[in-house]
Amino acid sequence: xxxxxxxxxxxxxxxxxxxxxxxxxxxxxxxxxxxxxxxxxxxxxxxxxxxxxxxxxxxxxxxxxxxxxxxxxxxxxxxxxxxxxxxxxxxxxxxxxxxxxxxxxxxxxxxxxxxxxxxxxxxxxxxxxxxxxxxxxxxxxxxxxxxxxxxxxxxxxxxxxxxxxxxxxxxxxxxxxxxxxxxxxxxxxxxxxxxxxxxxxxxxxxxxxxxxxxxxxxxxxxxxxxxxxxxxxxxxxxx
Numbered sequence: 001x002x003x004x005x006x007x008x009x010x011x012x013x014x015x016x017x018x019x020x021x022x023x024x025x026x027x028x029x030x031x032x033x034x035x036x037x038x039x040x041x042x043x044x045x046x047x048x049x050x051x052x053x054x055x056x057x058x059x060x061x062x063x064x065x066x067x068x069x070x071x072x073x074x075x076x077x078x079x080x081x082x083x084x085x086x087x088x089x090x091x092x093x094x095x096x097x098x099x100x101x102x103x104x105x106x107x108x109x110x111x112x113x114x115x116x117x118x119x120x121x122x123x124x125x126x127x128x129x130x131x132x133x134x135x136x137x138x139x140x141x142x143x144x145x146x147x148x149x150x151x152x153x154x155x156x157x158x159x160x161x162x163x164x165x166x167x168x169x170x171x172x173x174x175x176x177x178x179x180x181x182x183x184x185x186x187x188x189x190x191x192x193x194x195x196x197x198x199x200x201x202x203x204x205x206x207x208x209x210x211x212x213x214x215x216x217x218x219x220x221x222x223x224x225x226x227x228x229x230x231x232x233x234x235x236x237x238x239x
Contacts (some may be wrong), residue, residue: 004232011224012111012114013058014225015218017056018214020049027042048075069114070120079104080101080108103135103219106127106132106226109128109129124233128226130172132175132223133168133176136169137169139164139166150195171185182234185230189228195224
């Protein structure tokens with residue numbers, strides 16, 4: 001681990017506080033996402049929100065942070081297996097469905113990396129980088145709904161979208177193949193943080209009462225934080 005571990009852990013913890021608040025504020029909507037075969041769907045919405053709040057607080061304060069990261073990773077894995085697979089197996093699959101599933105895979109990977117357990121770090125690294133390859137490819141396939149979205153005020157946005165998607169794919173591929181992996185992770189982290197600050201933060205300030213802004217913004221921040229986590233757990237190894 002490097003000195004980046006603590007700030008990356010805190011940065012990754014912040015979005016989960018926001019997600020938890022949203023679970024409580026919009027519990028009726030969240031309950032609709034719970035599989036219909038599960039009883040007391042509203043209870044599960046509140047339980048998930050409580051778990052996210054506990055994980056966020058733990059990651060930010062450092063109290064049982066690695067245990068919280070492990071439990072968060074397991075919860076996200078359950079979401080992927082129980083919620084996203086059911087949605088993706090339906091007849092009304094959309095690009096947004098795929099994106100949300102892959103975003104959760106990247107977040108699960110970041111959570112596993114924060115556990116500090118070598119075998120989970122390796123799994124997390126693979127999950128996170130693999131997800132980034134997919135999210136980067138979306139910049140060439142579906143630029144109206146992408147992660148790391150170029151701000152509306154940028155000129156020649158399509159060119160920037162392709163450029164950013166290319167960097168995401170190449171850097172993630174280098175991480176998977178262990179080719180200058182730490183440098184690639186650093187470039188990826190810097191890019192995603194810059195896009196969050198330039199693209200999402202102004203919208204959050206401009207529309208602080210827009211829940212969609214918060215959901216999208218915090219997802220982008222969590223994924224950017226995951227890239228910082230990746231840099232931190234790779235330490236000072238020569239890659």
